[in-house]
Amino acid sequence: MSVEAASPNSADTSESVLSISDLKITFSTEDGVVEAVKGIGFDVAPGEILAIVGESGSGKSVTSMSVPGLLPKTAKIDGGRTLGGTDLSGMTTKQLRKHRGNDVAMIFQEPMTALNPMYTVGWQVREALRAHQDISKQAADARAVELLELVGIPDPAKRFKQYPHQLSGGLRQRVVIAIAIACDPKVIIADEPTTALDVTVQAEILALLRELRDRLNTAIVLITHDMGVVADLADRVVVMYQGEIVEQAPVHELFENPRQDYTKRLLAAVPVLGQRPEGQRLLEDSPRATVEESKTDEALRKAHEELAPRLDHNAPALAIKDLVLEFPGRGKQGKVKAVNNVSLEIQRGEILGLVGESGSGKSTVGRCAIRLLKPTSGSVSIAGSDITSMSYKKLRPLRRYFSIVFQDPASTLDPKMTIGESVAEPLVLHKILAGKQLTDRVTDLLDKVQLSGHYRNRYPHELSGGQRQRVAIARALALEPKLLIADEPTSALDVSVQARVLDLFLDLQQHLRFACLFISHDLAVVDLLADRVAVMQRGKLVEVGTREQVLHAPQQDYTKRLLSAAPVADPVLQAERRRAWEEGRVAPVKD
Numbered sequence: 001m002s003v004e005a006a007s008p009n010s011a012d013t014s015e016s017v018l019s020i021s022d023l024k025i026t027f028s029t030e031d032g033v034v035e036a037v038k039g040i041g042f043d044v045a046p047g048e049i050l051a052i053v054g055e056s057g058s059g060k061s062v063t064s065m066s067v068p069g070l071l072p073k074t075a076k077i078d079g080g081r082t083l084g085g086t087d088l089s090g091m092t093t094k095q096l097r098k099h100r101g102n103d104v105a106m107i108f109q110e111p112m113t114a115l116n117p118m119y120t121v122g123w124q125v126r127e128a129l130r131a132h133q134d135i136s137k138q139a140a141d142a143r144a145v146e147l148l149e150l151v152g153i154p155d156p157a158k159r160f161k162q163y164p165h166q167l168s169g170g171l172r173q174r175v176v177i178a179i180a181i182a183c184d185p186k187v188i189i190a191d192e193p194t195t196a197l198d199v200t201v202q203a204e205i206l207a208l209l210r211e212l213r214d215r216l217n218t219a220i221v222l223i224t225h226d227m228g229v230v231a232d233l234a235d236r237v238v239v240m241y242q243g244e245i246v247e248q249a250p251v252h253e254l255f256e257n258p259r260q261d262y263t264k265r266l267l268a269a270v271p272v273l274g275q276r277p278e279g280q281r282l283l284e285d286s287p288r289a290t291v292e293e294s295k296t297d298e299a300l301r302k303a304h305e306e307l308a309p310r311l312d313h314n315a316p317a318l319a320i321k322d323l324v325l326e327f328p329g330r331g332k333q334g335k336v337k338a339v340n341n342v343s344l345e346i347q348r349g350e351i352l353g354l355v356g357e358s359g360s361g362k363s364t365v366g367r368c369a370i371r372l373l374k375p376t377s378g379s380v381s382i383a384g385s386d387i388t389s390m391s392y393k394k395l396r397p398l399r400r401y402f403s404i405v406f407q408d409p410a411s412t413l414d415p416k417m418t419i420g421e422s423v424a425e426p427l428v429l430h431k432i433l434a435g436k437q438l439t440d441r442v443t444d445l446l447d448k449v450q451l452s453g454h455y456r457n458r459y460p461h462e463l464s465g466g467q468r469q470r471v472a473i474a475r476a477l478a479l480e481p482k483l484l485i486a487d488e489p490t491s492a493l494d495v496s497v498q499a500r501v502l503d504l505f506l507d508l509q510q511h512l513r514f515a516c517l518f519i520s521h522d523l524a525v526v527d528l529l530a531d532r533v534a535v536m537q538r539g540k541l542v543e544v545g546t547r548e549q550v551l552h553a554p555q556q557d558y559t560k561r562l563l564s565a566a567p568v569a570d571p572v573l574q575a576e577r578r579r580a581w582e583e584g585r586v587a588p589v590k591d
Contacts, residue, residue, distance in 0.1 A: 312384025
């Protein structure tokens with residue numbers, strides 16, 4: 001393995017390790033031929049990090065998947081694709097397989113689905129080596145442990161024998177990176193490699209990718225919707241829109257002087273930590289929520305009025321007191337306290353942001369709040385009604401009062417139900433609407449989350465990740481809940497769609513005045529939305545206060561580290577923040 005350092009200015013190298021020219025990709029569908037990519041071209045130099053950004057459906061992932069030949073059979077590819085001097089155009093799947101791993105490797109967005117749950121992580125790294133190299137099992141095992149150590153996994157010999165579910169999200173992503181670099185590829189394609197990670201783990205993964213680039217001189221094609229990650233990692237940026245490249249430039253030039261209107265809108269949609277636009281929308285052209293009264297609204301209002309005798313309208317929307325949740329340990333390991341003596345309240349109409357690293361217990365608190373998990377001790381009250389030990393029969397009517405948006409819509413939407421059926425399901429289960437009123441309500445909800453009516457007959461697998469998340473949000477709002485648990489609801493969305501969803505979220509929250517527990521690792525989004533912020537570490541609350549107190553004048557060192565690790569969409573400032581984070585200092589924010 002080469003360990004020569006790459007020049008920081010490797011983007012200026014005339015030699016290209018990957019060259020795309022006049023690339024056109026179409027898909028055959030029931031509705032005809034769809035043009036996904038429309039004659040684009042770019043080059044990537046050895047040791048260069050090229051970021052490809054754009055909205056969902058812009059063609060960025062399709063372009064990258066065409067290089068290793070991972071597109072479905074319905075795809076037709078025309079144009080030039082040259083990898084390390086080898087022309088890939090016209091190669092069969094068998095011929096392309098020889099280049100996968102050896103010359104080009106993938107880092108996928110979700111490591112839990114990229115790794116096989118039936119095999120240990122060591123076995124999977126070893127098989128990546130043996131699939132492409134003439135190497136013995138013993139030598140492959142030793143090399144796999146070396147690779148796990150190289151990507152910063154502690155105690156690699158022990159981790160070698162563990163299964164994916166036994167590792168945290170950050171460690172699983174490191175395993176995927178170890179597999180990607182196993183055969184010293186010339187190019188690594190990283191498709192949203194940090195989307196599901198909290199800010200501190202994300203900072204570690206970005207530092208790892210940067211270090212591997214410098215040590216191995218590997219080119220990285222980074223596909224992401226996080227402009228902070230682009231500012232932190234990329235040398236050059238390609239901006240795509242509707243299958244075309246609208247702009248490409250060095251990273252500093254693109255952020256300082258974007259030329260195209262679309263690029264300007266993309267950058268304007270990025271939430272900025274420390275710059276909350278008071279009374280201002282992220283996107284001025286984002287449609288506002290509809291507030292007109294209708295028969296549908298009347299039916300929903302009656303459904304909520306039926307709950308009135310069971311609720312105390314002077315009590316907080318959510319009150320959690322001394323909450324403890326223990327999970328049984330494995331083998332000789334004792335019980336694990338996922339949540340340790342947590343107390344918090346959310347008033348009606350208030351948004352409380354809950355932040356912390358993966359494993360801090362924030363999602364567990366959210367699930368306990370609506371009895372998806374039953375706490376070991378402590379109490380949970382919804383509008384004065386204690387649901388801690390309430391029977392499911394008594395709890396069911398109360399579920400009209402609260403709802404939840406999960407982080408991963410792919411695992412929460414029924415694959416056998418159409419989008420329309422999924423959105424309508426809460427209204428059907430609670431027997432609130434039927435017939436034309438139900439149809440109109442579903443259409444209205446889909447319109448609110450920027451999905452036209454024809455999506456109602458599609459299935460989840462036919463939608464992008466961002467579109468599925470919007471469906472999940474529409475479903476959660478179907479009953480107009482008074483309490484919403486939002487668990488990373490925008491993590492899968494690109495910045496412009498995220499901006500529209502956040503604008504919509506704020507409009508609906510101001511109109512419906514629902515209380516919200518907003519769980520997120522994106523501190524800029526929390527800064528935009530929250531009235532108060534709570535910070536969790538290892539199952540405990542370490543800091544609670546107003547948004548200004550916690551995010552702009554933190555008292556706890558842990559909170560300061562979280563803020564320092566969050567990337568900002570400014571290459572100059574982000575470089576300074578990265579140095580501060582690496583040195584353990586409090587990172588500066590934008591004035």
